[in-house]
Amino acid sequence: MEKSRPSFWNHLLSRPVIAIGVAIGLIITSAGLGLIIPNTFAPLLVAGGVAGSLVFILWLKKPITAFYTAVWLVFLPLGLIPAEIHSFLNRFTVVAAFITWGIMTILSRQRVVLTPAAISMSVFLVWGLTTLAWSSVPSVTFYNLQIYALRWILFLILGANFLNERNHQKSFMRVLTFNGWILIALFLFTLITSGYNPGTRLKIAGMNENETATLAIILLPAILWGNSSQPNKGFFSKHAAPVVYILLTCLLTVMSGSRGGLLSLVVVMLGFSFLRETRLYPLLGIGCTLLIILVYPQLFATFFYRLTVESSQSLLGGREAIWKAAMMMIADHTWFGIGLGNAPTEILSYLRFFTPVSSNYVALHNPLLTLWAETGVIGLLLYGSVFISSAFVFLSRFYHALKLHLSSAITRYSINGIAVAAYLVSWIKGGGAESTYTFFLALLLLNLPILSTGYSETQPTG
Numbered sequence: 001m002e003k004s005r006p007s008f009w010n011h012l013l014s015r016p017v018i019a020i021g022v023a024i025g026l027i028i029t030s031a032g033l034g035l036i037i038p039n040t041f042a043p044l045l046v047a048g049g050v051a052g053s054l055v056f057i058l059w060l061k062k063p064i065t066a067f068y069t070a071v072w073l074v075f076l077p078l079g080l081i082p083a084e085i086h087s088f089l090n091r092f093t094v095v096a097a098f099i100t101w102g103i104m105t106i107l108s109r110q111r112v113v114l115t116p117a118a119i120s121m122s123v124f125l126v127w128g129l130t131t132l133a134w135s136s137v138p139s140v141t142f143y144n145l146q147i148y149a150l151r152w153i154l155f156l157i158l159g160a161n162f163l164n165e166r167n168h169q170k171s172f173m174r175v176l177t178f179n180g181w182i183l184i185a186l187f188l189f190t191l192i193t194s195g196y197n198p199g200t201r202l203k204i205a206g207m208n209e210n211e212t213a214t215l216a217i218i219l220l221p222a223i224l225w226g227n228s229s230q231p232n233k234g235f236f237s238k239h240a241a242p243v244v245y246i247l248l249t250c251l252l253t254v255m256s257g258s259r260g261g262l263l264s265l266v267v268v269m270l271g272f273s274f275l276r277e278t279r280l281y282p283l284l285g286i287g288c289t290l291l292i293i294l295v296y297p298q299l300f301a302t303f304f305y306r307l308t309v310e311s312s313q314s315l316l317g318g319r320e321a322i323w324k325a326a327m328m329m330i331a332d333h334t335w336f337g338i339g340l341g342n343a344p345t346e347i348l349s350y351l352r353f354f355t356p357v358s359s360n361y362v363a364l365h366n367p368l369l370t371l372w373a374e375t376g377v378i379g380l381l382l383y384g385s386v387f388i389s390s391a392f393v394f395l396s397r398f399y400h401a402l403k404l405h406l407s408s409a410i411t412r413y414s415i416n417g418i419a420v421a422a423y424l425v426s427w428i429k430g431g432g433a434e435s436t437y438t439f440f441l442a443l444l445l446l447n448l449p450i451l452s453t454g455y456s457e458t459q460p461t462g
Contacts (some may be wrong), residue, residue, distance in 0.1 A: 013121070017282070026325065031223075031266070050414055055096075056096050056100070059096055059097070059100045060100050060103060060104070063097060063099075063100035063101040063104050064103075064162050064168060064171075066093060066096050066097035067097045067101070067154075067158050067159075067162050068098050068171060068172065068175050069093050069097070070090070070093035070096075070097045070154055070158075071154070071172065071175050071176070072175050072178065072179060073086070073089050073090050073093055074090055074094075074154065074181040074257050074437050075103065075176065075215070075219070075441075076179065076207075077182060077183050077186050077204065077205050077207055077212075077215075077356065077438065078205060078206035078207050078448050079204075079205025079206025079207065079240055080182075080205060083206065090150075091150065094150050094153055094154050095150075095153075097153075097154070097158055098153050098157070098158060101161065101162070104175050105161075109128065110161075112161065113160045113161045113164065114157075114160070115156065115158055115160050115389075115390075115393065115447050116385075116389035116390075116392075116393065117386050117387075117389050117390045117393070117443055117446075117447055118152070118156040118157055118160060120382060120385040120386045120389055121148075121156055121386045122152065123382055124148070124375075124379065124382040124383050124386065125145065125148055125149055125152065127339040127375060127378060127379050127382055128141070128144070128145050128148065128375060128379065129335070130144060131337060131339045131374070131379070132339070132340075133377055134336065134339055135338070135339025135341075135342055136292070136338065136339060136342055136345075136346065137339070137342055137345070138339075138342075140229070140339075140341040140342060140345075141339045141340045141341050141342065143341065144340045144341035144435065145340060147435050148340075148435055151435060151437060151440040152440075154437075154440070155437075155440040155441060155443060155444045156443065156447070157194065158443070159333055159447070161392065163444075163448060163449075164373055164449055169448065169450075170225070170226075171219070172222075173222040173224075173225040174222075174227075175259060176219050176221075176222035177218060177219070177222045177223055177225070179222075180216065180219035180220075180222060180245065181222055181245070183204075183215060183219075184216070184245060184248050184249070184252070185203055186205055187202075187204055187212070187248065187251075187252050188248070190202065190203075190204050190205070190232045191255075196255055198298035198301040198302070199302055199305060200257075200298055200302065200303040201255075201256055201257040201258075201299075202252075202255035202256050202257075203255075203300055209256045209257060209258055210256070210258045210260055210261060210426070210430065211438075212252055212253075212256050212258070212261070213252060213253040213256050213258045213260075213261025213262075213265065213426075214258075214260065214261055214264060214423055214426045214430075214438060215250070215438060216245075216249040216252060216253075216426070216444060217249065217261070217264050217265065217268055217419060217422055217423060218419055218420075218423045218438050218441055218445075219418050220245075220246070220249075220268065220415065220419045221412070221415050221416045221445060223241070223242055223245050223246075224242055224278065224282060224415050225412065227239070227242065227277060227411075239280060242281065243280070243281065243284060246281045246284075246285065247285065247288055249265070250265060250285050250289070253265050254299060254300060254302075254303065255302070257302035257303060258426070259303075260397070260425065260426030260429055260430070261426060262303060263425045264422040264423060264424065264425045264426045265422070267418070267421055267422035268282075268418060268422040269281070269282035269285055269286070270420065271414075271417075271418030271421065271422070272418065275365070275411065275415070275418075277411050277413055278415065283330060296386060304385045319365045319429065320349065321355045321371075322347070322351065322362060322363075322364055323364070323365075323366060323369060324354055325347050325350035325351040325353065325354055326343070326347060326350075326366070326369040326370075326373055327369070327374050327422065328350045328353070329343070329347055329350050330372050333373065333376060334376060334377060335376045335377050335378065336375075336376040336378065337372070337373060337374045337375040337376035338374060339374060340374050340375055340379075341366055341374065342374060343370050343373040343374045344361045344362055344363050344364070345360065345361060346373075347362055347364065347373070348360070348362060363431030363432055364431070365429055365430065365431045366428065366429060367427065367428065367430065367433045367434035367439075368380065368384075368428070368434075370434050371383050371434055383434070386443065387443065390443045390446040390447050391446060393446065393447055394413070394416070394417065394446040394447070397413065397450065398410070398413040398414075398417070401413055401450070402419040411448045412450050413450060414444040416444075416446070416448065419442075419445065420442045420445055420446060423438065423439075423442050426443070427442075429437055455459045
């Protein structure tokens with residue numbers, strides 16, 4: 001019986017069977033619905049559905065490819081494809097990856113890995129669901145629950161269960177590397193096609209100016225992943241791509257005018273200066289910065305304008321009034337909050353005490369205040385336990401690597417830790433940052449079991 005299962009799946013998923021099935025399905029369903037539904041696009045919609053079903057069947061054979069696809073789509077820069085299609089594909093691939101992993105886990109009786117962060121997040125989701133009872137807009141609460149649940153599934157459940165092997169981690173980092181270079185290519189394309197006026201903030205596709213720099217920074221561990229395991233690789237071939245990526249990230253940060261991005265970049269450069277393997281990058285970054293200041297200082301006009309508070313806003317971008325209003329709202333709903341997702345609308349009545357309000361939606365620009373206001377002390381403690389448990393796991397594994405003198409693992413843990421610390425500098429003042437995919441990637445990097453894959457000075461990385 002055990003031997004018949006693989007042969008059944010191989011037969012079912014063989015290419016001739018799939019090709020014939022897709023051809024017949026497309027012809028019959030497209031022709032049939034073309035007659036039934038009075039819409040010229042009906043056959044195309046059906047063809048897309050059949051193609052999606054085909055991909056799902058292929059993922060059943062190798063669920064980790066669904067996970068890689070979901071990760072790639074999630075970190076694909078906004079604006080490359082229509083927003084509605086992008087959102088649908090994100091949800092479809094995450095759910096499909098979860099279902100295919102679940103099916104194969106049951107069939108093969110594999111052990112399910114549940115990290116402390118995943119368990120804490122699951123309890124937070126239950127509490128978030130409970131806040132529906134007193135939420136003023138239940139539909140908003142339910143929508144936000146979906147977002148948190150999808151992040152939890154992709155990064156804390158699937159990530160923990162797929163990324164516990166060397167080759168899987170390597171492939172995962174390649175996917176993130178691809179995303180990083182797509183972002184850099186899009187940055188260069190925007191420069192070539194639209195140009196840049198000093199004193200303005202460069203916007204890349206549909207991304208917020210503050211998002212681009214932090215995304216490029218949190219993807220740095222993937223860019224540098226292979227370097228620590230290839231000591232015999234030539235100097236130029238080992239450092240050329242990371243140098244180009246980091247220098248262009250510096251340029252992107254400057255042109256975006258993101259103050260949080262600049263602080264994150266400074267943290268990265270400071271952290272890298274303490275690592276022998278990465279010390280070259282901050283030196284080159286400082287050198288290029290000095291060269292630009294001497295040759296074309298106007299490039300830093302946006303930063304000078306925003307950091308010296310010459311604009312009408314404060315150094316914190318007007319966040320002081322929002323944070324004061326948030327504390328008033330928290331004082332009225334300290335323990336249970338106002339319901340997940342409701343803070344941006346409920347804060348308006350409090351914000352009017354400090355400043356005129358013309359919008360019907362104001363982000364709190366502080367994840368901790370947002371969660372405290374929406375889920376109360378209970379929700380804040382549960383959410384905080386997700387990060388605290390992740391940090392504890394990271395530090396314990398890092399300490400273990402130090403004790404065993406595993407140089408490649410030490411380097412990777414160090415790079416992951418530096419990137420996460422740098423990201424958190426921007427995250428703490430971000431609007432909507434409490435549920436963003438980059439934060440959950442940071443959690444995944446902290447929980448990544450590098451030691452369990454057997455990395456050491458003497459072992460190849462495949």
